[in-house]
Amino acid sequence: MTAALRVLLVDDHAVVREGYRRLLEATGDIAVVAEAASGEAAYAAFTDQAPDVVIMDISLPGISGLEALRRIRARAPTARVLMFSMHADPVFVTRALDGGALGYLTKASAPDMLVEAVRTVAAGRRFLPQDLAQELGESLAKEERRRIETLTEREFEVLRLLTEGRALREIAALLCVSSKTVANYQTGIRQKLSVDNHMQLLRLALACGVTSALPMTPDQQKGG
Numbered sequence: 001m002t003a004a005l006r007v008l009l010v011d012d013h014a015v016v017r018e019g020y021r022r023l024l025e026a027t028g029d030i031a032v033v034a035e036a037a038s039g040e041a042a043y044a045a046f047t048d049q050a051p052d053v054v055i056m057d058i059s060l061p062g063i064s065g066l067e068a069l070r071r072i073r074a075r076a077p078t079a080r081v082l083m084f085s086m087h088a089d090p091v092f093v094t095r096a097l098d099g100g101a102l103g104y105l106t107k108a109s110a111p112d113m114l115v116e117a118v119r120t121v122a123a124g125r126r127f128l129p130q131d132l133a134q135e136l137g138e139s140l141a142k143e144e145r146r147r148i149e150t151l152t153e154r155e156f157e158v159l160r161l162l163t164e165g166r167a168l169r170e171i172a173a174l175l176c177v178s179s180k181t182v183a184n185y186q187t188g189i190r191q192k193l194s195v196d197n198h199m200q201l202l203r204l205a206l207a208c209g210v211t212s213a214l215p216m217t218p219d220q221q222k223g224g
Helices: 014-025 039-049 065-075 090-098 111-122 130-149 153-163 168-175 179-193 198-207 218-222
Strands: 005-010 030-036 053-056 081-085 103-106
Touching: 005 014, 005 039, 005 111, 014 030, 014 111, 030 039, 030 111, 039 053, 039 065, 053 065, 053 111, 065 081, 065 090, 081 090, 081 111, 090 103, 090 130, 103 111, 130 179, 130 198, 153 168, 153 179, 153 198, 168 179, 179 198
Parallel strands: 005 030, 005 053, 053 081, 081 103
Antiparallel strands: none
């Protein structure tokens, strides 16, 4: 017989925890092995029980669920955490996922979705409801476009030429500047757009409609 999934349930309301416990344990394959009402208690319970999945609210007394997530992940990088919150704003979703949460679900979701989320996260897979995923995608797209709009006219022109697959020396000739100047523009563009390498730069440009293809020249590949 397959062992039940061991869950740590974190919420500051005892009545809410009891409801979720009953829902989860009614499945027969999920067992709530510990509960916590604060972020500090959540970390201690995780350390003591080493559960398969942590279900954690964001709004908690003391440190937030996001800080508790950070501490848990610092201790156990492979920890599988599902954030379960009333907050549906993309800002919270993004922070949770960036912090290492494997899933995010709002408390307005159907009860059976919580069960599905726990099983999915326990299997090491990302869980994000379609409505949240769509809203998050739209939010990220807006942020990417906003960053593109911070570029100067010259920076945008360099970006456009880079996305055409042109080498730095070719761009320099077209703009009547030195290759070093173009390289400096490229560095500044990456900083403004918060990307680390050329491929990330091209992907962002593609997402924002600056280009429709992702060509790379040998010079650009060398530039990383």
